[in-house]
Amino acid sequence: MKINLFCYECGEFEYEKNLDGFSTNGIDCNFCGTKNRFKDSYYPHFSVNEFIQTINEMDEQNKNNISQTIKTSYETFNTFNSSEINVTLQKYEEIYYLMDKLLENEKIYSIDAKSKVIDDLEEKLIKLYPTDTAIGIVSSLPFVKTHYRKPILILIASTIELLFNTYFEEVCKIEELPKKLTTSIPKKIEYLDSNRAKSLQNHMNNYDENFYFLWEQLRSKRNKIIHKNSLYISNKMIEDNMQLLKSSVFVFINLTSELYREIYIKPTK
Numbered sequence: 001m002k003i004n005l006f007c008y009e010c011g012e013f014e015y016e017k018n019l020d021g022f023s024t025n026g027i028d029c030n031f032c033g034t035k036n037r038f039k040d041s042y043y044p045h046f047s048v049n050e051f052i053q054t055i056n057e058m059d060e061q062n063k064n065n066i067s068q069t070i071k072t073s074y075e076t077f078n079t080f081n082s083s084e085i086n087v088t089l090q091k092y093e094e095i096y097y098l099m100d101k102l103l104e105n106e107k108i109y110s111i112d113a114k115s116k117v118i119d120d121l122e123e124k125l126i127k128l129y130p131t132d133t134a135i136g137i138v139s140s141l142p143f144v145k146t147h148y149r150k151p152i153l154i155l156i157a158s159t160i161e162l163l164f165n166t167y168f169e170e171v172c173k174i175e176e177l178p179k180k181l182t183t184s185i186p187k188k189i190e191y192l193d194s195n196r197a198k199s200l201q202n203h204m205n206n207y208d209e210n211f212y213f214l215w216e217q218l219r220s221k222r223n224k225i226i227h228k229n230s231l232y233i234s235n236k237m238i239e240d241n242m243q244l245l246k247s248s249v250f251v252f253i254n255l256t257s258e259l260y261r262e263i264y265i266k267p268t269k
């Protein structure tokens with residue numbers, strides 16, 4: 001098991017440290033020498049880690065579900081496929097993901113567009129397979145139950161929000177900014193930017209140049225899901241945002257470290 005250790009005394013941290021062989025009594029900081037209690041040395045906090053663990057489990061379950069449903073639907077297709085042409089499971093899977101990717105196009109996506117996607121896909125497949133095979137593939141393509149996707153996305157957005165809120169509070173405390181009473185992320189970012197020399201985006205860019213923009217995109221998707229629920233979430237979006245979740249811990253542990261390093265004063269001997 002890999003964990004991130006953080007010293008709240010000086011800001012020193014160890015990212016994805018292997019847990020094996022650790023004493024749970026305490027950890028000596030490599031930089032300032034402070035002996036920290038194990039439970040005080042985690043980054044992020046337990047409650048955030050619980051979210052991350054749940055998301056990972058849901059992601060696993062989601063992957064298993066999809067491959068299982070595709071397989072079942074492939075078997076159905078083969079039962080009815082009377083042509084000589086053999087479509088491999090791998091090919092069939094590729095076609096599913098092609099459809100999944102086409103449905104991602106938010107601008108054209110609506111109930112009508114959904115049937116347009118199916119038509120477009122059929123047209124493409126007709127060039128590759130005999131007509132009845134192509135139609136067979138399209139009509140058997142599962143509307144794979146993807147009920148994990150939206151909750152996963154919402155949970156990822158919430159987890160990053162938790163990381164950000166913790167960071168926000170620490171900045172306000174350490175840099176002695178007056179308390180700002182708002183729950184809105186954009187307003188909090190605006191507040192930080194107007195009170196600090198460097199914008200949050202600039203701070204983040206040091207560790208991941210795409211993070212700020214991708215996080216913004218995720219928040220917009222999350223809001224759409226919550227308010228309208230008409231957004232199609234593709235497998236690719238889940239993969240990308242699982243990656244974003246991983247980056248978020250890396251970005252925020254670094255930002256938090258910067259904060260603590262700033263105020264750390266090396267004791268004089």
Ligand SMILES: [Zn+2]
Pocket residue numbers: 007008009010011012029030031032033034
């Ligand atoms: Zn330390």
